[in-house]
Amino acid sequence: MSSRDLILGRVRRATADVRDDGTPYETAVDRSYLREHGDRTEAGTVELLAENLADYRAVVHRCAADALPATLAGLLAARGSDTVVVPEGLDESWLAESGVTRIADRKTATAHELDAVDTVVTACAVAVAETGTIVLDASPDQGRRRITLVPDHHICVVRVPSQVVSSVPQALERLDPARPLTWISGPSATSDIELDRVEGVHGPRTLEVVLVDDVP
Amino acid sequence: MSGTFVGMPAFPVAAHEAVHDSTLRGNLRHATRTIRAKRAKAVAEVSDWAALREAGKQIKDHTLRHLDRYLVQLEESVTAAGGIVHWAADAAEANRIVTELVKMTGETEVVKVKSMATQEIGLNEALETAGIHAYETDLAELIVQLGKDRPSHILVPAIHRNRGEIRDIFVREMGEWGRPAPEGLTDTPAELAEAARLHLREKFLRAKVGVSGANFMVAETGTLVVVESEGNGRMCLTLPETLISVVGIEKIVPRWQDLEVFLQTLPRSSTAERMNPYTSMWTGTRDGTAGEGDGPETFHLVLLDNGRTDTLADEVGRQALRCIRCSACLNVCPVYERAGGHAYGSVYPGPIGAILSPQLRGTGSEIDASLPYASSLCGACYEVCPVAIDIPEVLVHLRERIAEGGPATRDGNRVVLKPARGHAAERAAMRAARWAFSHPGALRGGQRLASRTRRFHPRTLPGPGRAWSGTRDLPEVPAESFRDWWQRTSGGKDVTK
Numbered sequence: 001m002s003s004r005d006l007i008l009g010r011v012r013r014a015t016a017d018v019r020d021d022g023t024p025y026e027t028a029v030d031r032s033y034l035r036e037h038g039d040r041t042e043a044g045t046v047e048l049l050a051e052n053l054a055d056y057r058a059v060v061h062r063c064a065a066d067a068l069p070a071t072l073a074g075l076l077a078a079r080g081s082d083t084v085v086v087p088e089g090l091d092e093s094w095l096a097e098s099g100v101t102r103i104a105d106r107k108t109a110t111a112h113e114l115d116a117v118d119t120v121v122t123a124c125a126v127a128v129a130e131t132g133t134i135v136l137d138a139s140p141d142q143g144r145r146r147i148t149l150v151p152d153h154h155i156c157v158v159r160v161p162s163q164v165v166s167s168v169p170q171a172l173e174r175l176d177p178a179r180p181l182t183w184i185s186g187p188s189a190t191s192d193i194e195l196d197r198v199e200g201v202h203g204p205r206t207l208e209v210v211l212v213d214d215v216p
Numbered sequence: 217m218s219g220t221f222v223g224m225p226a227f228p229v230a231a232h233e234a235v236h237d238s239t240l241r242g243n244l245r246h247a248t249r250t251i252r253a254k255r256a257k258a259v260a261e262v263s264d265w266a267a268l269r270e271a272g273k274q275i276k277d278h279t280l281r282h283l284d285r286y287l288v289q290l291e292e293s294v295t296a297a298g299g300i301v302h303w304a305a306d307a308a309e310a311n312r313i314v315t316e317l318v319k320m321t322g323e324t325e326v327v328k329v330k331s332m333a334t335q336e337i338g339l340n341e342a343l344e345t346a347g348i349h350a351y352e353t354d355l356a357e358l359i360v361q362l363g364k365d366r367p368s369h370i371l372v373p374a375i376h377r378n379r380g381e382i383r384d385i386f387v388r389e390m391g392e393w394g395r396p397a398p399e400g401l402t403d404t405p406a407e408l409a410e411a412a413r414l415h416l417r418e419k420f421l422r423a424k425v426g427v428s429g430a431n432f433m434v435a436e437t438g439t440l441v442v443v444e445s446e447g448n449g450r451m452c453l454t455l456p457e458t459l460i461s462v463v464g465i466e467k468i469v470p471r472w473q474d475l476e477v478f479l480q481t482l483p484r485s486s487t488a489e490r491m492n493p494y495t496s497m498w499t500g501t502r503d504g505t506a507g508e509g510d511g512p513e514t515f516h517l518v519l520l521d522n523g524r525t526d527t528l529a530d531e532v533g534r535q536a537l538r539c540i541r542c543s544a545c546l547n548v549c550p551v552y553e554r555a556g557g558h559a560y561g562s563v564y565p566g567p568i569g570a571i572l573s574p575q576l577r578g579t580g581s582e583i584d585a586s587l588p589y590a591s592s593l594c595g596a597c598y599e600v601c602p603v604a605i606d607i608p609e610v611l612v613h614l615r616e617r618i619a620e621g622g623p624a625t626r627d628g629n630r631v632v633l634k635p636a637r638g639h640a641a642e643r644a645a646m647r648a649a650r651w652a653f654s655h656p657g658a659l660r661g662g663q664r665l666a667s668r669t670r671r672f673h674p675r676t677l678p679g680p681g682r683a684w685s686g687t688r689d690l691p692e693v694p695a696e697s698f699r700d701w702w703q704r705t706s707g708g709k710d711v712t713k
Contacts, residue, residue: 002303003303003304003305003309003521004303006303006305006628007287007303007305007465007519007521007525008284008287008288009628010521010525010526010528010529010628011283011284011287011465011525011528012284013529013628014525014526014528014529014534014625015280015281015282015283015284015528015529017531018281019281019282021281023278025278025470025471028274028275028278029271029274029275029278029474030267030270030271030274031271032264032267032271033264033267033268033271033477034263034264034267037262037263037264052490056489056490056491056493106509107508107509108509111420111421111455112421115417115421128491130490131483131490131491132490132491133491138510144509144510144511145450145454145496145510145511146454146455146510149447149450149451149454149455150421168476168479168480168491169473169476172472172473172475172476172479177434177437177439177472177497177499178297178437178499180454180496180497180498180499180510180511181495181496181497181498182450182494182495182496182497183491183494183495183496183497184493184494185489185490185491185492185493185494186493187493188445188446188447188493188494189445189446189493190355190409190445190446191251191372191445191487192354192355192356192359192372192373192374192375193355193374193379193382193405193408193409194243194246194247194375194378194379194405195246195247195248195250195251195372195375196405198405198406198409200406200409200410200413201355201409201412201413201445201446201447201448202353202413202416202417202420202446202447202448202450202451203446203447203450203451203493203494
């Protein structure tokens with residue numbers, strides 16, 4: 001008998017007293033919890049996102065759609081970045097005003113090569129206001145997962161309000177489980193030493209989020 | 217992890233030393249009180265916490281009821297997405313499977329994301345015996361590994377170490393395992409974290425095999441979820457060519473939508489944040505989807521039983537399998553705060569450990585037979601549990617089983633347990649009490665005798681009762697029993713008599 005059969009057999013015997021309760025999944029769970037918390041306007045939700053991102057130590061910037069290239073150029077210059085890894089599908093115009101060396105996100109790039117890069121710039125899939133979270137789904141304008149992991153500085157562009165939702169339930173509705181997803185809420189941190197929270201272990205130690213108004 | 221918990225003494229003995237270790241107690245007191253307050257604040261922000269908690273409980277209960285169906289569905293969806301599923305009935309089998317899988321890659325090193333399941337089965341030791349080095353990358357697990365120690369908490373396994381001790385461990389041991397600690401390393405948490413970052417980075421960048429656990433597995437889609445703070449999870453899940461995940465069978469949730477409950481309750485209960493820094497979700501491998509070259513080419517999922525089906529068979533005890541490993545119960549427990557995690561003799565300490573370890577491992581050993589008694593039954597754990605596990609209920613249920621024996625399931629077989637040793641006096645006392653309570657004349661006579669002889673009562677009980685009275689004051693016996701007083705004074709009306 002395979003272990004698979006052994007384990008499944010044990011499960012069936014163990015649950016013999018309760019398995020035939022006839023309650024289908026749809027009615028088994030009381031979903032009276034909230035779809036979102038609070039009652040806000042779209043602008044209020046974007047405000048909440050900015051607050052919560054800042055609370056967990058992301059650096060937050062806001063700008064109008066046509067000011068994005070200049071804003072990004074300013075951030076890169078302030079950081080002193082020379083090399084920037086860029087997802088294949090990132091909007092070309094975004095880095096048009098930045099005088100940096102662009103490194104394409106390639107299948108064959110090694111982790112060591114990424115380690116030498118100064119900054120990574122990406123878009124995002126969705127941002128969650130209640131928790132201050134941005135979610136990446138490896139789409140062409142966000143790139144492979146490792147490019148936002150190895151470099152020390154990540155600039156993420158969020159289009160507001162179209163990419164902003166209030167809550168976790170709403171975010172899950174927008175995301176595709178078949179894609180690899182990375183939920184980011186601030187730079188990396190640990191509380192392992194005396195439960196004292198310290199930022200910056202592995203993963204980018206500086207996370208900058210640019211909230212750019214949707215193109216009207 | 218280089219120590220094991222085999223052969224640990226009963227909890228009171230194990231705790232005795234810990235209770236007198238003032239450094240440990242200081243560390244624990246500070247840490248648990250801080251996180252307790254933060255957790256309360258994080259939970260208070262969420263007005264529907266009670267509804268979320270109830271939904272979490274119901275999702276888990278429904279899943280456990282139909283666990284075979286969801287396991288089969290999960291296997292199908294993971295396989296369809298390019299993953300390979302293995303089934304491990306016990307720890308030995310899981311270790312064999314993982315060792316073989318690593319050997320097949322030809323590698324002799326693996327990097328590990330923190331996984332309680334791999335601690336439970338002693339994976340690192342098993343790999344070491346086969347000549348494979350497993351490097352822990354979670355900061356606390358790194359501290360435990362370098363210090364040749366054992367974990368003492370589910371979420372922050374090195375909570376029993378203060379910063380000075382951690383600095384000493386890094387300075388002494390890092391050089392043996394890889395890049396040494398920097399010169400002049402101080403004990404500020406920021407510098408310690410930086411030392412860990414540098415030490416581990418070279419391992420991440422060259423590792424070919426990663427080993428992880430998972431917080432959740434979604435049956436409908438085959439998606440696995442890892443919730444973390446440091447980024448070592450992301451490193452181990454995306455950089456290596458081969459990923460092996462060892463996950464307990466109870467970690468399944470039916471549908472994608474179900475994550476919306478746990479992603480709200482887990483971060484707030486564990487690290488007391490609105491959301492933890494990094495959560496990774498992946499399904500199988502990236503074969504055939506856009507942007508290949510992203511993450512492991514080969515993904516193995518090892519489903520682990522190791523006593524979970526035995527736990528599932530117990531009508532009262534099975535609720536322990538709802539656990540999402542947040543550790544809120546540990547942080548609120550007065551016993552854990554004073555005894556620390558090592559006294560529980562298991563990778564799962566604290567209140568959840570007291571009900572899970574004796575069910576996963578059986579109640580045969582000294583330590584497991586004593587764990588359900590490592591509690592004052594205050595119930596604080598139940599109040600904070602995000603999936604509403606009634607821990608006191610299970611503790612009392614397990615105490616019954618230990619004191620009186622009875623039916624249980626071990627390794628998939630129904631057995632009848634004999635009453636445990638060391639409870640004979642308790643059973644005799646209970647029998648005597650039952651007799652006395654059903655014979656009012658004898659009870660009245662006994663009470664009168666006790667009143668008349670009260671000046672001669674000892675402060676401690678003799679023989680087996682000595683341990684019981686050693687930590688309790690015996691009640692003072694009054695001059696007359698309540699019933700006698702009531703009769704004498706006609707219901708308290710005639711107090712001059």
